[in-house]
Amino acid sequence: xxxxxxxxxxxxxxxxxxxxxxxxxxxxxxxxxxxxxxxxxxxxxxxxxxxxxxxxxxxxxxxxxxxxxxxxxxxxxxxxxxxxxxxxxxxxxxxxxxxxxxxxxxxxxxxxxxxxxxxxxxxxxxxxxxxxxxxxxxxxxxxxxxxxxxxxxxxxxxxxxxxxxxxxxxxxxxxxxxxxxxxxxxxxxxxxxxxxxxxxxxxxxxxxxxxxxxxxxxxxxxxxxxxxxxxxxxxxxxxxxxxxxxxxxxxxxxxxxxxx
Amino acid sequence: xxxxxxxxxxxxxxxxxxxxxxxxxxxxxxxxxxxxxxxxxxxxxxxxxxxxxxxxxxxxxxxxxxxxxxxxxxxxxxxxxxxxxxxxxxxxxxxxxxxxxxxxxxxxxxxxxxxxxxxxxxxxxxxxxxxxxxxxxxxxxxxxxxxxxxxxxxxxx
Numbered sequence: 001x002x003x004x005x006x007x008x009x010x011x012x013x014x015x016x017x018x019x020x021x022x023x024x025x026x027x028x029x030x031x032x033x034x035x036x037x038x039x040x041x042x043x044x045x046x047x048x049x050x051x052x053x054x055x056x057x058x059x060x061x062x063x064x065x066x067x068x069x070x071x072x073x074x075x076x077x078x079x080x081x082x083x084x085x086x087x088x089x090x091x092x093x094x095x096x097x098x099x100x101x102x103x104x105x106x107x108x109x110x111x112x113x114x115x116x117x118x119x120x121x122x123x124x125x126x127x128x129x130x131x132x133x134x135x136x137x138x139x140x141x142x143x144x145x146x147x148x149x150x151x152x153x154x155x156x157x158x159x160x161x162x163x164x165x166x167x168x169x170x171x172x173x174x175x176x177x178x179x180x181x182x183x184x185x186x187x188x189x190x191x192x193x194x195x196x197x198x199x200x201x202x203x204x205x206x207x208x209x210x211x212x213x214x215x216x217x218x219x220x221x222x223x224x225x226x227x228x229x230x231x232x233x234x235x236x237x238x239x240x241x242x243x244x245x246x247x248x249x250x251x252x253x254x255x256x257x258x259x260x
Numbered sequence: 261x262x263x264x265x266x267x268x269x270x271x272x273x274x275x276x277x278x279x280x281x282x283x284x285x286x287x288x289x290x291x292x293x294x295x296x297x298x299x300x301x302x303x304x305x306x307x308x309x310x311x312x313x314x315x316x317x318x319x320x321x322x323x324x325x326x327x328x329x330x331x332x333x334x335x336x337x338x339x340x341x342x343x344x345x346x347x348x349x350x351x352x353x354x355x356x357x358x359x360x361x362x363x364x365x366x367x368x369x370x371x372x373x374x375x376x377x378x379x380x381x382x383x384x385x386x387x388x389x390x391x392x393x394x395x396x397x398x399x400x401x402x403x404x405x406x407x408x409x410x411x412x413x414x415x416x417x
Binding site (some may be wrong): 017023036040052054057063151152196201254 | 293347378
């Protein structure tokens with residue numbers, strides 16, 4: 001038979017024991033979560049015209065300088081890929097140093113110091129495709145972050161909090177587009193953020209400004225009078241890897257099925 | 261309750277309690293759920309301002325024009341008008357105060373970015389006048405003969 005003293009003692013222990021895990025849980029009512037969600041009047045979107053891209057790589061050079069990505073480290077927030085399809089059905093694709101120094105040779109970099117020269121008359125089609133973060137509407141990189149260090153700003157840009165990132169690398173694995181990497185200096189996850197310090201001041205991103213051919217453009221897709229939004233909403237544009245359901249916000253003109 | 265199972269358990273519980281006590285002090289006040297909801301908007305709000313504070317390095321042609329109007333107007337009459345000054349001259353940052361002098365990229369590679377001939381159908385690269393870098397004076401810099409501010413062949417030095 002349990003004594004009154006023991007009963008009270010045990011009750012106090014159980015209550016104290018249960019309250020510890022409960023203190024770690026934040027209980028949210030659906031109404032409160034709904035109230036926080038707000039629509040922004042800005043949603044940044046990017047438009048790439050692959051016909052206009054000549055593979056000069058000025059965008060990559062400008063991006064690395066603007067965002068202080070160590071220039072000689074083989075990592076970059078944006079890069080340009082070259083695709084060469086031959087008449088006998090072979091596909092070659094390369095992006096030496098992310099095309100930081102452009103494409104200055106017909107020789108295609110196969111990696112491991114091997115190069116393949118494709119003759120002009122063997123080429124069926126060949127073109128350049130600039131790549132950068134798609135600032136997805138359903139960003140898988142944000143979902144996997146265990147600490148809330150990467151997030152989507154109200155205007156749609158996905159950013160990394162360098163003070164909060166623990167460097168676990170989940171987001172780098174989760175991104176289907178391979179746009180994330182570790183910053184060689186800060187040792188935190190790094191990615192394109194549409195030059196957030198520039199677009200919020202009314203400037204264009206460094207890559208858009210550096211492109212001499214207008215192959216890259218940025219605009220606010222929620223503004224019906226925005227010239228870029230008009231092109232995206234009224235013309236035929238493609239997105240990368242639509243099968244992932246990530247809803248990318250970087251749109252491409254002249255996308256080929258070989259481009260992944 | 262004195263055995264080898266419970267002793268480490270108390271240590272673990274102690275650690276959990278300690279972490280829970282530290283947490284409210286360690287986690288910033290603006291950390292929480294924001295506009296994009298729980299799945300995408302769980303973050304420290306102050307980080308948005310941190311990113312906005314990053315300094316602008318590429319100031320753009322209009323900035324160069326405020327002092328170097330003569331250079332900008334003369335290059336604007338040539339096909340190179342589409343190229344930003346800073347693509348070759350380097351980012352202005354706070355020029356003229358910092359850096360007082362910009363490091364100009366006069367290398368052959370800089371010109372070859374566009375002018376190495378790549379006859380690629382369905383890319384505008386094929387339409388740019390270009391050379392074969394291995395055959396066209398491979399040992400000397402382009403700027404020995406060509407003036408990038410007046411790139412017409414008639415303007416050869």
